[in-house]
Amino acid sequence: METTTQLNVGGMTCGGCVASVTRVLKQIQGVSDADVSLEAGRAVVRFDPDRTTVDALLSAVERAGFTASL
Numbered sequence: 001m002e003t004t005t006q007l008n009v010g011g012m013t014c015g016g017c018v019a020s021v022t023r024v025l026k027q028i029q030g031v032s033d034a035d036v037s038l039e040a041g042r043a044v045v046r047f048d049p050d051r052t053t054v055d056a057l058l059s060a061v062e063r064a065g066f067t068a069s070l
């Protein structure tokens with residue numbers, strides 16, 4: 001069953017950052033959607049918890065050069 005989580009994402013300063021964070025989240029196996037807001041500094045991510053974890057989402061955002069927390 002899919003679920004949705006919201007992550008705080010720091011360090012995004014332009015639309016290119018939003019595109020990068022969206023891409024790295026959507027590339028994760030088990031993620032079906034990611035809606036990233038520059039203004040809010042947040043990402044709403046829809047995923048299958050049998051296929052990935054919140055920790056994997058946070059790590060992927062951090063590897064892309066941003067900060068991430070619940």
Ligand code: 9UX
Pocket residue numbers: 012013014015016017018020
């Ligand atoms: Mo914009 Mo972000 O020129 O990683 S893409 S600052």
